[in-house]
Amino acid sequence: MSNALLSTFLKDGTSQEHERLDRRIMTLAPFADRERYTLFVRTQTRLQRVASPLYQSERLARWLPGLAARDRLSAALSDCADLGVSVGALEDDRRAAEGVGAGDDYAALGWLYTVEGSNLGAAFLLKHAKSELGLSETFGARHLAGHDDGRGLHWRRFKEVLDALMLSHDERRQALQGALDAFGFAREGVEVLLAGAVVDVQ
Numbered sequence: 001m002s003n004a005l006l007s008t009f010l011k012d013g014t015s016q017e018h019e020r021l022d023r024r025i026m027t028l029a030p031f032a033d034r035e036r037y038t039l040f041v042r043t044q045t046r047l048q049r050v051a052s053p054l055y056q057s058e059r060l061a062r063w064l065p066g067l068a069a070r071d072r073l074s075a076a077l078s079d080c081a082d083l084g085v086s087v088g089a090l091e092d093d094r095r096a097a098e099g100v101g102a103g104d105d106y107a108a109l110g111w112l113y114t115v116e117g118s119n120l121g122a123a124f125l126l127k128h129a130k131s132e133l134g135l136s137e138t139f140g141a142r143h144l145a146g147h148d149d150g151r152g153l154h155w156r157r158f159k160e161v162l163d164a165l166m167l168s169h170d171e172r173r174q175a176l177q178g179a180l181d182a183f184g185f186a187r188e189g190v191e192v193l194l195a196g197a198v199v200d201v202q
């Protein structure tokens with residue numbers, strides 16, 4: 001498995017987490033009404049807050065050219081504004097993401113894999129946001145929008161660059177840990193906000 005392309009290695013290593021998270025989110029009815037959808041958007045905002053410094057990192061951009069343009073934090077924050085998320089809730093989200101670093105650059109690659117990949121499933125989520133809640137790529141569901149070049153092509157380009165990096169066995173393991181940590185952080189946001197569970201996020 002460790003000779004596989006990095007993107008395949010990361011996909012294989014996270015597919016179980018993805019499935020669990022995807023199922024969990026859909027069980028929690030994020031499209032039942034705008035209130036529940038807003039909680040979902042806040043989970044996404046927390047994730048994008050942690051990822052944004054990675055997208056903006058000049059060091060990482062030397063590996064992944066054009067990285068900054070993929071950053072979806074401002075789209076997520078605009079969605080929060082569209083949906084009327086309170087200042088207090090925005091502050092909670094900022095605090096939940098504060099201090100959650102990706103670790104080293106290899107773990108950061110894994111985080112970026114997970115956050116970037118989430119834009120693929122977003123096609124399906126956008127459809128729901130449109131048909132069930134009347135939202136769109138320009139109001140309330142901006143962070144779910146695809147790229148102008150097409151979601152699939154944009155993702156394939158990302159994977160190509162990722163797969164061209166020469167990583168050692170240990171560096172690949174670190175990347176996988178980063179990808180899993182990103183799924184773990186996303187799951188925690190879902191449990192706290194959408195499921196309303198009390199999770200220790202110190």
Ligand code: HEM
Binds near residue numbers: 183
């Ligand atoms: C209900 C929520 C979600 C659904 C229904 C969903 C659905 C999907 C679907 C259908 C794909 C495959 C698309 C394709 O191959 O064309 C996909 C890919 C992906 N999603 Fe999700 N997703 C959800 C949430 C998330 C979240 C929250 C994350 C990140 C924390 C995430 C991370 C990924 C990744 C990394 C991939 C790419 C897998 C690969 O091919 O390497 N997804 N998702």
